[in-house]
Amino acid sequence: MAKQKLLKLSIDGREVAVPEGTTILDAAARLKIEIPTLCHHEKLEPAGACRLCHVEATTATRKDVLLPACASAVEEGMVVRTDTERVAEARRFIFALLLARAPQPPKLVEMARRYGVALSADAADPLCAFLHRRVEEKKEALGPENLSWCILCQQCVRVCEEVVGMRAISTAYRGPKRRIATPFFDISPTCIGCGSCAYVCPTDAITISPAE
Amino acid sequence: MSCCSEQTGDAAAVASPATGEGPQRFDTPEALAAYVERLRAGHDEGLLTVLVSGGTCGLAAGAREVFDALRDQFAEQDLAGRAVLKLTGCHGFCAQEVLVVVRRGGRETLYCHVKPKDVAELVAAGVAAEGPLERLLYRPPEDSQVRVAEKGQVPFYAKQQRRLLMNNNRIDPLNFDDYLLQGGYLALAKALETEPEELIGWIKQSGLRGRGGAGFPTGIKWELTRRNVESAFDGQEEDGHCYVVCNADEGDPGAFMDRSILEGNPHALIEGMAIGAWAVSGDTSAACRGYVYVRNEYPLAIEHLQTALAQARAANLLGEDILGSGFSFDIRIVRGAGAFVCGEETALIESIEDRVGEPRIKPPFPVARGLWGMPTTLNNVKSWASAVMVVDRGPEYFASVGTESSKGTMVFSLVGKVANTGLIEVPMGMTLGEIIEGIGGGTQSGKPIKAVQTGGPSGGCIPATMLDIGVDYESLTKAGTIMGSGGMIVMDETTCMVDTAKYFVHVGMEESCGKCAPCRDGLQHMHHLLDEITEGRGRAEDIDLLERIGKHIRELSFCGLGKTAPNPVLSTIRYFREEYEAHIEKKQCPAGVCKALVVYRIDAEKCNGCHLCFKRCPVDAIRGEVKGPHEINEVECIKCGMCYEACKFDAVRII
Numbered sequence: 001m002a003k004q005k006l007l008k009l010s011i012d013g014r015e016v017a018v019p020e021g022t023t024i025l026d027a028a029a030r031l032k033i034e035i036p037t038l039c040h041h042e043k044l045e046p047a048g049a050c051r052l053c054h055v056e057a058t059t060a061t062r063k064d065v066l067l068p069a070c071a072s073a074v075e076e077g078m079v080v081r082t083d084t085e086r087v088a089e090a091r092r093f094i095f096a097l098l099l100a101r102a103p104q105p106p107k108l109v110e111m112a113r114r115y116g117v118a119l120s121a122d123a124a125d126p127l128c129a130f131l132h133r134r135v136e137e138k139k140e141a142l143g144p145e146n147l148s149w150c151i152l153c154q155q156c157v158r159v160c161e162e163v164v165g166m167r168a169i170s171t172a173y174r175g176p177k178r179r180i181a182t183p184f185f186d187i188s189p190t191c192i193g194c195g196s197c198a199y200v201c202p203t204d205a206i207t208i209s210p211a212e
Numbered sequence: 213m214s215c216c217s218e219q220t221g222d223a224a225a226v227a228s229p230a231t232g233e234g235p236q237r238f239d240t241p242e243a244l245a246a247y248v249e250r251l252r253a254g255h256d257e258g259l260l261t262v263l264v265s266g267g268t269c270g271l272a273a274g275a276r277e278v279f280d281a282l283r284d285q286f287a288e289q290d291l292a293g294r295a296v297l298k299l300t301g302c303h304g305f306c307a308q309e310v311l312v313v314v315r316r317g318g319r320e321t322l323y324c325h326v327k328p329k330d331v332a333e334l335v336a337a338g339v340a341a342e343g344p345l346e347r348l349l350y351r352p353p354e355d356s357q358v359r360v361a362e363k364g365q366v367p368f369y370a371k372q373q374r375r376l377l378m379n380n381n382r383i384d385p386l387n388f389d390d391y392l393l394q395g396g397y398l399a400l401a402k403a404l405e406t407e408p409e410e411l412i413g414w415i416k417q418s419g420l421r422g423r424g425g426a427g428f429p430t431g432i433k434w435e436l437t438r439r440n441v442e443s444a445f446d447g448q449e450e451d452g453h454c455y456v457v458c459n460a461d462e463g464d465p466g467a468f469m470d471r472s473i474l475e476g477n478p479h480a481l482i483e484g485m486a487i488g489a490w491a492v493s494g495d496t497s498a499a500c501r502g503y504v505y506v507r508n509e510y511p512l513a514i515e516h517l518q519t520a521l522a523q524a525r526a527a528n529l530l531g532e533d534i535l536g537s538g539f540s541f542d543i544r545i546v547r548g549a550g551a552f553v554c555g556e557e558t559a560l561i562e563s564i565e566d567r568v569g570e571p572r573i574k575p576p577f578p579v580a581r582g583l584w585g586m587p588t589t590l591n592n593v594k595s596w597a598s599a600v601m602v603v604d605r606g607p608e609y610f611a612s613v614g615t616e617s618s619k620g621t622m623v624f625s626l627v628g629k630v631a632n633t634g635l636i637e638v639p640m641g642m643t644l645g646e647i648i649e650g651i652g653g654g655t656q657s658g659k660p661i662k663a664v665q666t667g668g669p670s671g672g673c674i675p676a677t678m679l680d681i682g683v684d685y686e687s688l689t690k691a692g693t694i695m696g697s698g699g700m701i702v703m704d705e706t707t708c709m710v711d712t713a714k715y716f717v718h719v720g721m722e723e724s725c726g727k728c729a730p731c732r733d734g735l736q737h738m739h740h741l742l743d744e745i746t747e748g749r750g751r752a753e754d755i756d757l758l759e760r761i762g763k764h765i766r767e768l769s770f771c772g773l774g775k776t777a778p779n780p781v782l783s784t785i786r787y788f789r790e791e792y793e794a795h796i797e798k799k800q801c802p803a804g805v806c807k808a809l810v811v812y813r814i815d816a817e818k819c820n821g822c823h824l825c826f827k828r829c830p831v832d833a834i835r836g837e838v839k840g841p842h843e844i845n846e847v848e849c850i851k852c853g854m855c856y857e858a859c860k861f862d863a864v865r866i867i
Binding site for chain 1: 723729740741753767
């Protein structure tokens with residue numbers, strides 16, 4: 001087999017050489033540089049759905065662009081920064097949006113907190129205060145027990161299709177109304193109860209209950 | 213010989229009434245050229261021709277009834293052989309439908325607002341040629357005494373350059389000979405005798421850029437596809453495929469350019485796609501197939517396209533061994549199920565593949581791995597039709613109008629509060645002012661123009677102070693909007709910019725597929741903020757929040773829908789910030805649109821007690837006696853605006 005071409009790039013000032021086709025996310029992992037992700041899983045094809053992994057990059061043709069690290073292949077001579085204020089602000093924005101959708105999952109709340117994001121009435125960031133109000137409105141309307149834990153990363157849908165091969169669940173509706181569903185919101189006839197969806201879920205939104 | 217070309221929708225109707233020959237099947241380019249020559253020889257350009265504008269819009273206004281009445285009139289007067297009657301595609305002047313054009317000896321007389329009862333007089337005037345029927349001629353709004361007979365002198369048409377739309381005015385879209393008579397498919401014959409590389413060179417040389425809105429150079433797209441076809445199937449004997457796809461999923465509110473071309477000139481699309489197919493796959497081992505992705509809401513367009521496809525197949529202009537060249541290509545129609553996001557190229561491809569219409573990660577771009585993973589060239593209807601013009605008339609002709617970076621003409625649907633709503637075609641670079649004032653005739657109300665919106669939910673609003681900018685890709689982008697696929701909405705003082713932004717964000721939010729977080733959730737929150745502002749609950753920090761969320765959605769979204777959806781908000785904040793501030797700080801809507809922020813009052817000085825408002829009010833909120841003063845009870849008033857519209861004395865005020 002022909003030897004794969006290696007591409008050189010720098011991430012946060014550190015040089016790394018990786019095979020052609022490697023994503024920025026995987027290249028950063030070689031350097032133990034953490035890039036937060038919520039829809040990425042090493043066993044799944046990239047989805048680029050949560051947009052949390054954006055990094056700032058300069059390539060031969062583009063200067064200072066934000067690129068999703070999970071869905072962007074490295075280029076020769078690329079200069080990547082994961083530590084700029086622009087990247088930090090992009091992450092805060094995504095965390096805030098996802099918390100407004102699913103304010104309760106402890107894993108998500110903790111991860112967001114590590115990146116400096118928490119929705120509260122007295123948050124210094126007006127975006128967090130605004131989204132807190134929206135969560136409170138939703139809580140009032142639906143009851144706290146009915147708030148969603150799902151952030152629509154689709155890892156469950158993808159693992160069921162790509163790894164298990166069953167396609168027992170899918171997305172339903174579009175836009176803000178989108179949700180993950182079984183066919184006709186009934187017990188999925190193709191589900192084999194393997195639990196893969198619950199295993200990959202980053203917010204523990206899926207629970208497995210014994211079949212009746 | 214029949215005088216009327218009836219729209220039958222019958223695919224078998226390829227018999228040639230014009231030359232008296234049977235259905236044609238062209239085995240060589242020479243056979244096609246010879247037939248076109250015979251058609252031309254038998255055609256009398258000076259013959260009295262009556263054309264009825266019959267797009268979906270015209271039919272809704274009653275074009276079918278007018279056409280039927282004309283046909284009866286033709287039969288009654290036994291005009292066969294002496295005159296021709298056609299139901300054509302849309303002539304574009306929506307505000308004056310039903311349009312009838314009478315052509316005689318090279319002169320075209322335009323009749324507006326024609327009704328079936330008018331046709332006897334109209335035909336008589338046409339046959340007698342004693343002068344036009346005065347009362348149906350175009351009347352400029354500024355002077356009720358003037359009548360304009362010559363179509364080319366009507367300001368709406370005078371300042372246009374109708375190149376792409378030319379056939380819409382001339383041919384019956386279901387009559388194959390009509391298209392051939394205009395030199396139809398000769399460009400395809402020419403292309404098939406040209407090396408694909410050279411053909412691509414022409415397209416590049418013409419400067420044609422994607423008419424779907426993004427403006428990517430079409431020639432380069434074709435070239436990239438061809439390179440990928442060559443490298444992917446190099447040395448392989450079989451199973452190589454590539455695709456050419458037409459994006460006819462025209463979804464922008466108020467846009468109908470692509471529909472009109474599909475309805476009025478469907479063969480142009482077929483010919484363009486066949487030329488493109490040869491350019492990207494000719495002389496390679498890969499087979500090329502075509503798809504037209506058209507929204508299901510366009511039934512007439514689909515019907516005409518189906519008929520045209522059947523005609524082209526029967527004539528050996530599609531299918532196996534086209535014109536005896538050895539090249540094979542055919543086109544399938546796929547109907548869109550009503551998702552705006554499927555206008556995004558990769559979502560469109562997913563939809564053709566029977567998957568959920570959601571965008572794919574790019575790269576790989578469709579030119580490398582598109583439909584079914586194969587190299588795919590995807591262009592807008594206008595781009596494909598433009599390619600025919602480039603091949604037919606040469607790249608120099610195409611590029612003879614336009615600007616340095618944006619060549620050719622652009623088709624717009626000019627709508628909103630403009631006097632002459634319609635479908636127009638102008639050279640790239642014409643200023644917005646010339647378009648709106650010169651062609652559009654200014655606002656319908658006579659009030660000053662406030663703004664113009666281009667590019668639908670992806671575009672922005674440009675203020676009246678900037679109407680001197682020309683329509684080309686770069687200038688519009690610089691101004692904070694986009695070319696888009698050709699929607700152009702004119703707004704006057706009675707348009708609230710916050711309300712407008714809210715409307716477009718609502719479209720974006722509803723049509724977002726929901727795959728990525730910024731577009732799905734960001735737009736939702738922007739819409740909520742705009743809702744609060746228009747309801748009078750806006751907060752001081754809301755404008756900053758809208759700008760911040762908008763900027764992030766633009767930068768972080770997965771596909772073009774999200775990347776552009778905040779434009780209506782960001783551009784209106786940029787140019788009409790004071791209007792947002794009025795809503796938030798003073799709780800006022802300067803345009804008088806946002807119901808929560810306005811009150812209706814009756815001006816006692818102007819009210820003469822006609823009592824009309826009293827009768828119209830659906831909630832009995834108006835007090836007053838005939839010939840006495842009237843008043844509105846502001847607690848009971850639901851602000852429906854009925855009294856405002858009813859009052860003939862401008863006594864009802866929106867404050």
